[in-house]
Amino acid sequence: MFESFWRANGEEATIVIPGWQTMSYFSDVSNLCWFLEPEFAKQIRRLHGLVGNAVVEDRHIVVGTGSTQLFQAALYALSPSDALQPIPVISAVPYYSSYPAVTDFLHSGLFRWAGDANAFQGENYIELVCSPNNPDGFMKQAVLKSDTGKTIHDLAYYWPQYTAISSPANHDIMLFTASKSTGHAGTRVGWALVKDQEIAKRMTKYIELNSLGVSKDSQLRAAKILKVISDGYEFPNSIDAKFFDFGRNHMRNRWERLREVVRETGIFSLPEFPSEDCSFTGDRTSSFPAFAWVKCEWENAQDCAAFLKSYNILTRSGKHFGAGLNYARVSMLDRDETFDVFIQRLYSIK
Amino acid sequence: MFESFWRANGEEATIVIPGWQTMSYFSDVSNLCWFLEPEFAKQIRRLHGLVGNAVVEDRHIVVGTGSTQLFQAALYALSPSDALQPIPVISAVPYYSSYPAVTDFLHSGLFRWAGDANAFQGENYIELVCSPNNPDGFMKQAVLKSDTGKTIHDLAYYWPQYTAISSPANHDIMLFTASKSTGHAGTRVGWALVKDQEIAKRMTKYIELNSLGVSKDSQLRAAKILKVISDGYEFPNSIDAKFFDFGRNHMRNRWERLREVVRETGIFSLPEFPSEDCSFTGDRTSSFPAFAWVKCEWENAQDCAAFLKSYNILTRSGKHFGAGLNYARVSMLDRDETFDVFIQRLYSIK
CATH class of the missing domain: 3.40.640.10 (Type I PLP-dependent aspartate aminotransferase-like (Major domain))
Structure with missing residues (x-):
């Protein structure tokens, strides 16, 4: 990413x-x-x-x-x-x-x-x-x-x-x-x-x-x-590139897109993060983690990773993390093209 | 080296x-x-x-x-x-x-x-x-x-x-x-x-x-x-540098200098290697190992590493290699200056 x-x-x-x-x-x-x-x-x-x-x-x-x-x-x-x-x-x-x-x-x-x-x-x-x-x-x-x-x-x-x-x-x-x-x-x-x-x-x-x-x-x-x-x-005058600003904006954008499709499909839920003061930027910000911990809320899809796989979405099953099959972990750090495809495929589920 | x-x-x-x-x-x-x-x-x-x-x-x-x-x-x-x-x-x-x-x-x-x-x-x-x-x-x-x-x-x-x-x-x-x-x-x-x-x-x-x-x-x-x-x-026409030739000449030179000082001092012995045909160079050559496995032949120096250390020569004792204290391993790959000092210190023993 x-x-x-x-x-x-x-x-x-x-x-x-x-x-x-x-x-x-x-x-x-x-x-x-x-x-x-x-x-x-x-x-x-x-x-x-x-x-x-x-x-x-x-x-x-x-x-x-x-x-x-x-x-x-x-x-x-x-x-x-x-x-x-x-x-x-x-x-x-x-x-x-x-x-x-x-x-x-x-x-x-x-x-x-x-x-x-x-x-x-x-x-x-x-x-x-x-x-x-x-x-x-x-x-x-x-x-x-x-x-x-x-x-x-x-x-x-x-x-x-x-x-x-x-x-x-x-x-x-x-x-x-x-x-x-x-x-x-x-x-x-x-x-x-x-x-x-x-x-x-x-x-x-x-x-x-x-x-x-x-x-x-x-x-x-x-x-x-x-x-x-x-x-x-x-030394912002010599290098005009703020890595963490780029990173946070990019991650926020991805998380907003993910939350939108999750809301629209209604099959999954995502963790909700509180907003906190960031001492580095001086702003109040939510979290935009490197992974999305997706929970399948739908009764017909209790093996979340298997269900997502049937839509060609590769995740890691919750069972590997000591949690239930109804959870799956999705990477939020893939290249832009890959992330776009992931969001499209999620939309195709509804 | x-x-x-x-x-x-x-x-x-x-x-x-x-x-x-x-x-x-x-x-x-x-x-x-x-x-x-x-x-x-x-x-x-x-x-x-x-x-x-x-x-x-x-x-x-x-x-x-x-x-x-x-x-x-x-x-x-x-x-x-x-x-x-x-x-x-x-x-x-x-x-x-x-x-x-x-x-x-x-x-x-x-x-x-x-x-x-x-x-x-x-x-x-x-x-x-x-x-x-x-x-x-x-x-x-x-x-x-x-x-x-x-x-x-x-x-x-x-x-x-x-x-x-x-x-x-x-x-x-x-x-x-x-x-x-x-x-x-x-x-x-x-x-x-x-x-x-x-x-x-x-x-x-x-x-x-x-x-x-x-x-x-x-x-x-x-x-x-x-x-x-x-x-x-x-492609010798584009790159005029033969690494293994440099390496063998350099190692041969170091071993000759080491064998000479060992001969002169008479306290140590070194392994003797047979000459073999080398399919890579087409020459007959002896071995010039990366380490010299030194044996103390002198009765007063049966802990070879400790004896050499008393002359400021750092080696590794034979005991670490499953062998006797009368052996010590010396690196032959140090920088030229370090190797020169090593040879000088060996001469100082006689």
Whole structure:
């Protein structure tokens, strides 16, 4: 979806890498995360400072091959290595459908998927909090409270194009990714802001063992892209392109079109989001999540994903998110042409 | 070490990526490995064809974030998911020091490090064969033979700068990496040549779950670098730079200097490699491995790494490779200045 922005404004974001650059494994041996490119770290801190969506002071930055790898690094870092039983990993329903598979695919003795946080009983756990939440778009907080429980905050969607920025998030481990913030999924770069030094060290160790660092080419490219976004707001005379304004307008437009067709067909319902003050734009705004969490209200269509599929609309069934078959998740980030076809096909249902 | 080559010949290897390129997760949805950039696949096949170091016909290519990630993908792919016990992972001593840690750090229920292949008894196992071997530089073959045993061939160093190319390697799973073939460690890109389609699918699944693909920026850059190397041999009129010739000459020179100082000091010994016909160059050549596997012959220096450290020479102790303290591994790939200092410090011992 953000491709059209970068096509229009991408000249400044172009990167040139000569054959002899960034050949070493190392980026900054004085840094705890020794494979983090200093320029990328600088642009991460700058962008969070500009947007006001996360506290960066006194935080360690750990870079990863997307937030998927960082999520596993955080599980590793938070798991006691001498535990007799794997630590339960939980998240409130509906949770991101990849969490169970990514947690369990190696049958790790350190951690184990344990399902819905609301159904969990115990003092030792790792709770995943995705906010705004994938799939339903709501702002979330940890469900459980315990002195020994740990949390990982997946803040991939806490950016102004998706929701109001109410205050800088301030949690122990916060995950972000280029794919959702700027649209550069293929670059496979994410970052974690980590409060505790020992946890940051263990996350770094995971990435060292798992992939011996993170592509420097991608880090340099992501640094350039974050820089162009910040420049657009801080030096509007030199770069006349406001990425988050483009993003929010585009998302609002898509959500308005989706709500209209849902109203007209009467078969589905959508989550309703409150309007909130956004400290970044100074406006009051609703949420325009990256996914629409569609509920089939029609009795003849209780398997929502299957019903939509019969109209050639590809979604992910609610069952993968710990929810019912009557729910389905639809991407709101596809290219304009694809989104247009999706809306047309929805209209064809009535 | 290869940086000086790329500084002299890197103009052609420069890559330019505009802001709007390679934004999607997908590279080629028609390919089994859907995140593999087609141009990178093409240049991989072309370079192996030119060098003659591996069979590429009827092989699936799986791309990874370095061969470290691919190694884990291969363990995952070869492990029965319904086994009651983790499958033993073994390698003949001296083995690459990272194998045990990378195999075991997640306490996987699928696979478990089991040490020296020569000491192993059983029919079910995954044997790691590194050839030329890290740390000792010798060409290796699988130690065990069993109908149910599996092998992973780590061929990171099977390139003309390190050894004679005797024939195209032809194994079930062969791992390669840009960091050792071209010197671009920071790009974090490796590739596997895989015979069996189901194994290639499972390796792809691992990388999907572990990092949702591999940096496209890095793949495009690596494609460009491999292309420049092949062009240097196939179109010598347009590119007057022969990477492997540069590499072999440089490595030979370093090994000659190392052997000379080892001879003069009389405290150490080095492996002796036979000369072999190289099908790529048509010459007879010895091996010039990426690491020197140094043995302390002096009675007063039985902890070789500690002894060398007292002369400010950083090595990795033989104990990490399943071998004795009297061995240490030295990198032969550092920058010229660092290598010069290393040789000077060795002379200071006598």
